[in-house]
Structure formats: structure tokens, C-alpha cells
Amino acid sequence: MATLEDPIEIGGVTIPNRLYRAPLLECAGNGPDAVDTLIDDLEPAAESGVGLICQGATIVSGDGGCAAPGMTRVHDPEFVERLSRLTDRIHDHGSRIVVQLEHGGLRSMETWHAEYRREHPDLEQLAVSEPPWQLRALDRLGFLSSDPHVLSTDEVYELAADFGRSAAYAADAGYDGIHLAGANMGIVQQFLSPFYNHRDDEFGGSPEARLEFLAVVHDEIRKRAGDVPLLTKVPAETPAPPSPVVRRKLSLEDGIEIARRLEKIGYDAVVPVQTSVVWDMSIVRGAYPERAWGNEGLYDEYDAAFGGTTRRKLVAAANRVQSLQYDFDPAWNEDFCRRVREQVSIPVLAEGGIRERSRMDRLLGDGSEEPACDMVGMARPFYAEPRLGARLLKDAPDNARVLCESCNNCTVPQVTGAPGMCRTPTVLQRRGDLEREGVYER
Ligand SMILES: Cc1cc2nc3c(=O)[nH]c(=O)nc-3n(C[C@H](O)[C@H](O)[C@H](O)COP(=O)(O)O)c2cc1C
Numbered sequence: 001m002a003t004l005e006d007p008i009e010i011g012g013v014t015i016p017n018r019l020y021r022a023p024l025l026e027c028a029g030n031g032p033d034a035v036d037t038l039i040d041d042l043e044p045a046a047e048s049g050v051g052l053i054c055q056g057a058t059i060v061s062g063d064g065g066c067a068a069p070g071m072t073r074v075h076d077p078e079f080v081e082r083l084s085r086l087t088d089r090i091h092d093h094g095s096r097i098v099v100q101l102e103h104g105g106l107r108s109m110e111t112w113h114a115e116y117r118r119e120h121p122d123l124e125q126l127a128v129s130e131p132p133w134q135l136r137a138l139d140r141l142g143f144l145s146s147d148p149h150v151l152s153t154d155e156v157y158e159l160a161a162d163f164g165r166s167a168a169y170a171a172d173a174g175y176d177g178i179h180l181a182g183a184n185m186g187i188v189q190q191f192l193s194p195f196y197n198h199r200d201d202e203f204g205g206s207p208e209a210r211l212e213f214l215a216v217v218h219d220e221i222r223k224r225a226g227d228v229p230l231l232t233k234v235p236a237e238t239p240a241p242p243s244p245v246v247r248r249k250l251s252l253e254d255g256i257e258i259a260r261r262l263e264k265i266g267y268d269a270v271v272p273v274q275t276s277v278v279w280d281m282s283i284v285r286g287a288y289p290e291r292a293w294g295n296e297g298l299y300d301e302y303d304a305a306f307g308g309t310t311r312r313k314l315v316a317a318a319n320r321v322q323s324l325q326y327d328f329d330p331a332w333n334e335d336f337c338r339r340v341r342e343q344v345s346i347p348v349l350a351e352g353g354i355r356e357r358s359r360m361d362r363l364l365g366d367g368s369e370e371p372a373c374d375m376v377g378m379a380r381p382f383y384a385e386p387r388l389g390a391r392l393l394k395d396a397p398d399n400a401r402v403l404c405e406s407c408n409n410c411t412v413p414q415v416t417g418a419p420g421m422c423r424t425p426t427v428l429q430r431r432g433d434l435e436r437e438g439v440y441e442r
Pocket residue numbers: 022023024025026056057100181184233283284285351352353354377378379380381410411414415420
């Protein structure tokens with residue numbers, strides 16, 4: 001049975017242990033400080049011994065497609081070359097780093113961010129098909145602003161080539177692998193999902209055809225970046241509202257089948273995640289962020305994003321309802337991961353609500369049951385404790401658990417453009433105490 005400290009291979013690359021930092025949008029942009037911001041965000045995890053660092057989503061095209069303000073674009077080889085300073089720093093600590101490639105499609109800021117929409121009236125959203133009626137209704141009510149451009153067949157191939165080009169630049173800059181934003185309503189999920197995809201060319205019409213985009217992206221990456229390890233999130237849209245609100249969505253069985261086919265196509269690892277058909281709290285289960293919504297210092301950012309005070313309050317109310325629906329659920333992707341792992345022989349990475357060392361050991365298989373996964377990851381806990389690895393790896397007490405309370409006070413500010421960090425004073429205070437005790441030193 002594997003332990004958290006055991007190395008693992010993904011696509012021929014050895015990762016020194018089985019703990020990973022899951023992708024968290026850094027929103028470092030592409031300006032003069034971008035690389036330093038990324039180093040500040042990501043190096044502490046590597047320093048603390050975490051085996052694999054997953055950089056958050058970056059955009060493969062030169063305009064449009066960003067899901068949140070300030071996302072880094074990786075379409076420009078000169079910029080990506082500068083990221084070798086980041087990959088060198090991560091390698092100096094013996095860790096590995098992958099970058100996540102993304103295009104937001106209908107989830108882009110040009111759909112939902114009020115100020116950005118005003119400033120970029122000409123930007124259309126790339127769409128797999130005409131948006132579903134649920135999004136059109138939100139458009140009519142003024143919550144979204146859709147101006148979809150349905151991709152022609154040639155444009156789909158061109159978008160896949162963008163993923164391939166960005167992957168090649170990243171491999172040249174020293175990244176150890178490519179991670180695809182296959183879930184969380186990015187364009188990859190929009191291709192996979194029957195909720196979005198009603199195409200009648202080779203990219204739609206059947207489950208196999210809806211997977212074709214990922215097959216072409218795989219081929220483009222192999223053609224341009226060689227045998228670089230390739231992993232992707234795999235969605236099951238189980239948390240989406242039931243029929244008749246959402247009639248067609250990816251079931252758990254569909255997600256398992258997608259993972260099985262991805263292995264055949266040549267993907268090197270999968271990250272099964274349960275996610276709704278839209279961008280909501282199902283991927284960040286936890287409490288209603290009372291403190292974040294009450295932070296007057298951030299009202300300007302919120303109002304710019306949501307389109308004024310009234311809309312901000314409505315979004316906060318929707319967030320309150322969702323937090324009841326998607327309350328914290330420990331290791332909520334465990335069952336999905338275990339069922340995928342029974343069907344594939346490539347590594348399965350588990351994330352979502354994993355908080356204690358003992359649970360990590362169990363997920364990896366401590367002898368009491370079949371392993372659910374081959375690596376365990378966390379996202380928000382790294383905001384609370386950037387050097388978390390030092391506390392969880394090697395000689396960690398059995399009852400070691402993270403400080404993060406999954407309160408989501410970090411999530412709303414981050415999504416609207418504020419820096420990603422823990423924003424709960426009691427948690428920060430506790431971290432300060434632990435820092436003084438020296439527990440984050442290695
Ligand atoms: C602020 C924030 C940003 C995120 N950014 C990304 C991202 O860029 N790409 C991605 O695949 N997932 C992203 N996620 C989802 C996380 O990778 C992770 O799956 C989720 O937070 C659940 O793990 P946790 O309970 O350990 O936080 C983000 C989550 C948060 C809270």
C-alpha cells in the first residue's frame with residue numbers, strides 16, 4: 001500500500017511524494033510582476049515538501065476566455081519563457097510543477113462580469129453550441145450578457161491547436177506536465193457535457209463525439225510538446241439540479257466512462273471532480289462566506305463584477321442558498337475517484353474537502369479498503385497555510401489536520417479580482433502561532 005511519502009510516476013516523470021497543491025487561480029496577470037507573484041504564491045508549498053504543484057488556470061488565447069479578472073495568458077512564447085524562473089524555483093526544492101490550460105467559453109468574464117462587459121462590448125464568448133435556455137433566461141433577466149459565437153468546425157481545431165501551442169511553450173519553460181481545466185464549466189466541460197454540446201459535426205452528437213475535443217487537444221499537445229505528462233480534471237455533473245431544470249447532464253457513470261476513454265487516448269492521469277453544469281459552490285463546498293460579503297472594503301470590486309449594489313445582494317443571497325445545498329462534505333469526490341480507479345490504470349488524483357492526514361492515508365489505501373486514489377490534493381488549505389506540506393508529510397502526528405475551515409471567505413474576493421489568500425482572522429492567528437512554534441520549518 002502506498003503512503004503519502006512514496007514517490008509516484010505520471011507519464012514517466014517521478015513525483016517525489018503523493019501530496020499535491022490543487023489548482024487555485026493566482027490571477028497574476030502578464031505584467032512585469034507576474035512571475036514574482038506566481039513564485040510568491042507557489043514556492044512556499046514546494047519549500048514545505050509538497051510533491052506536485054498545480055498552477056491555477058491560465059488562458060490559451062490572446063483575448064477573451066478569462067473566467068476571472070487578471071488571469072495569466074500563456075499564448076505568447078516570450079512571456080511563457082519568463083516562467084522558467086518559476087519552474088526553476090520549484091525544482092530547486094525537489095518538487096514538480098504543472099500548469100493548467102483553460103479557455104472559459106461561456107464562463108468567460110465577457111458573460112458575467114458587468115464592468116468588463118461594458119469595457120469590452122465587442123467581445124463575443126466562444127460557445128460549443130447555442131447556450132442552453134437556462135443561461136438565455138439569465139441573460140434576459142440581466143444577470144448575464146451573452147453574445148455567443150458558436151465555433152465552426154475549423155475553429156474548434158484551431159482552439160485545440162492553441163492548447164497545443166501553449167503546452168509546447170510551457171514544456172520549453174520547464175513545466176513537468178500539462179493539466180487541463182476539464183471541469184468547473186470551462187470550455188472543455190462544455191464540449192463534454194450534453195447540457196452544452198448539441199453540435200452535429202464530429203465534436204457532438206454522442207458521448208464519444210463529445211470527447212473528440214479532448215482527443216484532438218491530446219494530439220495537438222503530443223505533436224507540439226512531445227511526451228510531456230498530460231492530466232485533466234474529469235467532470236461528473238451530479239450536483240446539477242435534477243430534471244426538468246437540467247434534463248441532460250453527465251452522470252457519475254458518464255464521468256467514469258470519460259476517464260476510461262481518456263486513458264485509451266493517451267492521458268497520463270485524471271482528477272475526477274463532481275461539479276454542476278454552471279459555476280457554483282459545488283466545487284468549493286463549505287460555509288456561506290459571511291465575512292467576505294460583509295467586507296465593505298471590497299464592495300467596489302463586487303459591484304463592478306456583479307453590476308451594482310442590488311445585484312451584489314442578490315448574488316450574496318444565491319450564495320447563501322447554495323451554501324445550504326453544498327455544505328462541507330469531507331472528501332466529497334472519494335466515491336467517484338474510487339470508481340474511476342477501478343476502471344483505469346493511470347494515476348487518479350483526488351481533491352475536494354480532504355483535510356486530515358488520517359483521511360489521506362485512508363484514501364491512498366491503508367489496508368482497511370481499496371485505495372480511492374494515487375495522490376491527494378488540497379486547494380483552500382494552501383491559502384490558510386502556504387507551507388502546509390511541512391506539517392502533513394513525514395512524522396506528522398496521526399491527528400494532523402489543516403487549519404482551513406472551508407468558510408469560503410477567500411473565494412468571493414478572489415473570484416472578483418482580489419488576491420487569493422486566507423481572510424479569516426482566527427485561522428491566520430493560529431497560523432502565526434504555529435509559525436512561531438517552528439512547525440512549518442523542514
Ligand atoms: C479561489 C479558488 C480558485 C480555484 N481555481 C481553480 C483553477 O484555476 N482550476 C481548477 O481546476 N480548480 C480551481 N479551483 C478548485 C480547486 O482546485 C479545488 O478543486 C477545490 O477548491 C476543492 O478543494 P478544497 O476543498 O481542498 O479547496 C479553485 C478553488 C478556489 C477556492
